[in-house]
Amino acid sequence: MRDPSVHHGHRPRTQCSQQDNAHLDYASNEESSPSETVADRIVRIREDVRNLESFYKVRCSPTRYQRLQAFFENEIASLEKITFKNLDQEEKVDYILIRNYLRDQLSALVHDAEQEGKAIAFxxxxxxxxxxxxxxxxxxxxxxxxxxxxxxxxxxxxxxxxxxxxxxxxxxxxxxxxxxxxxxxxxxxxxxxxxxxxxxxxxxxxxxxxxxxxxxxxxxxxxxxxxxxxxxxxGIKPDDTDTIIGEPVGRSRILESLQTEMIPYTPEKLIEIGRKEYDWCEQEMKKAASELGFQNWRDALEHVKTQYVEPGKQPQLVRDLIKEASTYVKTHNLATVPPICEETIQTFMMSPEAQKMNPFFLGGDEIIVSYPTSSMSHEQKLMSMRGNNIHFSRATVFHEMIPGHHLHMHYMSRHKPYRQMFQTPFCIEGWAFYWEMLLYAADSWKKTPENRIGMLFWRMHRCARIVFSLKYHLGEMSAQECVELLVDWVGHERATAEGEVRRSVMGDYGPLYQAGYMLGGLQLWALRKEVVGEGKGKWTEKQFHDKFLRANQMPVELFRALVKNEDLSEDRESTWEFYKELE
Structure with a gap:
């Protein structure tokens, strides 16, 4: 539930914002036009923020903090002048999205100023x-x-x-x-x-x-x-690129982020969900391992890791897997796949340096394949091949391309594109993980025991991400302990575990990003159970998926309000306890 100690309104000005240029008056923010729609307001705010951040570029500048803080406060005040009840359902969703964005940006600015103040004092x-x-x-x-x-x-x-x-x-x-x-x-x-x-x-x-x-x-x-x-x-050498050091944000900032993302659970409850889902995965792993004649699922996982293609053949494997996933979605009428979306997929190779941060291949606008290069050591080559084996790769392709990120991003750039400003891991990563859940449960998606182990590896990985990322930002786990968790829980190669943690804590990610994969997928899975099926008012799989793709980016709870045409209020906060529906 919502923590009553978290303040939603205006935040006090930071010490940084009071030091320089205190005489400047930023109260005369660009006034919105009376005819400005909420969608137009979102576009204007996005571009205004882009201009301000580009101009006030010095990170430690008091003027930067002052100017941005004044902007966000003025926009919040301006937004409150809108008569919410006169908006239609889509506009109400847009209103809540921009309201939450402005509040979160203001909160993040205050947090960043506090952290920057410590560095400047040092x-x-x-x-x-x-x-x-x-x-x-x-x-x-x-x-x-x-x-x-x-x-x-x-x-x-x-x-x-x-x-x-x-x-x-x-x-x-x-x-x-x-x-x-x-x-x-x-x-x-x-x-x-x-x-x-x-x-x-x-x-x-x-x-x-x-x-x-x-x-x-x-x-x-x-x-x-x-x-x-x-x-x-x-305590590291100046040229050290291997040591993992991040910046835990603390519990209060996590709670603020959860409210923005419309997740009505505490970090501790989310960690509990991650552990519970892991237990389910482990039971499934044992079943698949038994079918292969292994008593220990970790031995079966080691068997799966040895099933990789030889160097130079990974791009062809990925190409064929992309075709398999796209054909399945179209054959079973699960979502509308625009021809250009499928036609224009481009493939690139990941550099050895980039593989330190991204040990597995990435997708979205294009597919970027991780696999050994001749410049790697023998140990690094084996770890890369084992970590990108045939079955891990098959499980990853539909997450990254079609029906996952590539299909989603194709729609995002064409349908209500202004909502890309509200990109949330619970939506974009949740959608891709949701397909992992859907295809694992689907009898029509043919799976060998090795295939299932490959899928379960990633699913256990998402469980572990919830636990280690939240515990890291709560200050309860060190980066090295996060690495050990991935090795022990999931069976990661140590190099890939280090890459995952390095990406999580040193990349440009918010504190909830890694948790958003599974939790967002669980939200969509719960919503699908509510609205998809046979009977009056029920949606088909394709209708549900196409509606999501055309809605662009938003917390899943707001998408649920669109799908179910719920009454919305301007002070809407998170109320949907989605996980109980899975118990």
């Missing part, structure tokens, strides 16, 4: 703010003076050296999460300072005369500080 703040000011001055093309800029950089460099010395001497300390963010802040400053320098360099000869040497020195000094923080504070 860096002692002075030089970061000075460098931020000159970068921002370039954005508005303020007059610049080369000699003054050179002095500015030299002074900042002295502060960088002082901070570095204190870190080396152990006087300045931070936890690994704060230290990692500090390196990211410094890297951003380096990149934006390079842009600042290139803007004036050579176009202003006096600027180049004065600034060329100080700029080169400050650029090196910032990189040296990054390296020292990594080695002394975090």
């Amino acid at each position: 860096l002692e703040g002075y030089f970061t703010m000075r460098l931020t000011r000159i970068i921002q001055a370039r954005q508005t093309v303020n007059d610049t003076n080369g000699q003054q800029s050179a002095a500015f950089l030299s002074e900042s460099m002295n502060h960088v050296a002082a901070v570095q010395k204190e870190i080396i001497q152990g006087k300045e300390k931070a936890d690994p999460v704060t230290a990692l963010r500090a390196t990211q802040t410094l890297l951003g400053l380096k990149e934006q300072l390079a842009e600042w320098y290139s803007f004036y360099k050579d176009y202003d000869p006096l600027f180049t005369y004065w600034v060329s040497d100080p700029y080169t020195e400050i650029d090196k000094a910032l990189q040296d500080l990054i390296n020292v923080i990594k080695e002394v504070v975090i």
Whole structure:
């Protein structure tokens, strides 16, 4: 149920937003036109946010936080002036979507400012703010003076050296999460300072005369500080790309995200659901293993992992599996597959570097195949081949292509495309996982015991994702413990487990993304049981699936309200306890 301690309204201004440019008045936000539809408002807000984030690009800038916070607060206030009862059902859904988006963006901004504040405090703040000011001055093309800029950089460099010395001497300390963010802040400053320098360099000869040497020195000094923080504070070598370090968001932020996603369960309840689903998977694994003559399902899984194609043949395997999945969907009339969607699938290969983050192949607009390259070590080659064996790959293709992500993304770009702004893992990943559930249960989808083990491997993986991702963000599991969970629970190769955890905690994902696969699939599965079947008012499989594809992106509970034509209120919050219907 909803946690009453989580505040839904306006958030207090962050300390960052009060430091610089406090005199600026952002209250005069772009006023919406009286004739502006909710859909038009969504498009305008999307583009306004894109413009603001592009212009106020310095991550640690107080002005950035102030401007974005004012924007979100003003848009929330403007939205509340709309007469909700006068909207039709689709418009009411759009209203709730943009309301939840604005609230979540405001909450995320406050959280990010708090975390950034810790990193700036660790860096002692002075030089970061000075460098931020000159970068921002370039954005508005303020007059610049080369000699003054050179002095500015030299002074900042002295502060960088002082901070570095204190870190080396152990006087300045931070936890690994704060230290990692500090390196990211410094890297951003380096990149934006390079842009600042290139803007004036050579176009202003006096600027180049004065600034060329100080700029080169400050650029090196910032990189040296990054390296020292990594080695002394975090404990990794500057060129280390293997160590996994993320940024747990904490329970309060998880609860806020759950409300945005319209999930009426606590993190602890979701972890319980993940464990319960895992137990079901394990029983199914035992059945399939027994059919193959194995007493232990892990032995059967090892058997399945040895069934891979030789190097160079994986693209052809994936091609044939894509055709098999597409033909099945069309033959059984499960969804409308537009010819161009099927015709224009493109295939690419994953680089060895990218496979560290994505050990299995990816899909969507195109299919990106992971498989060994000649540059990998013998051990890496075997792990990649075992992790992308025939049966794992068969289970993955319909998740990634048709009827999964590729089909979904084809529709998203063509039907209510403005709703892509509200992309949620419970919808986009839930849809793909839902097909894993549907095809596992379908007798018409022919499956050998090895095929079922391949499907169950991924299903157990989704269970484990719920548990390890939520526990990680709750601060109850370390990254290494997450790796061990994937190895022990699911039977991952250690390299693929590390890649999955690295992708989960170091990629650009929200705290609920990994949990969204199975939980979103369970939501759609529960809704299908409500509305699909024979009888008055019931939908066919194809009608249900096509309706979902044309609805674009939204929390599944809102899609349920569309399908069932439920009464909606402007203060609608999550109420659908979908999991009890599966018990």
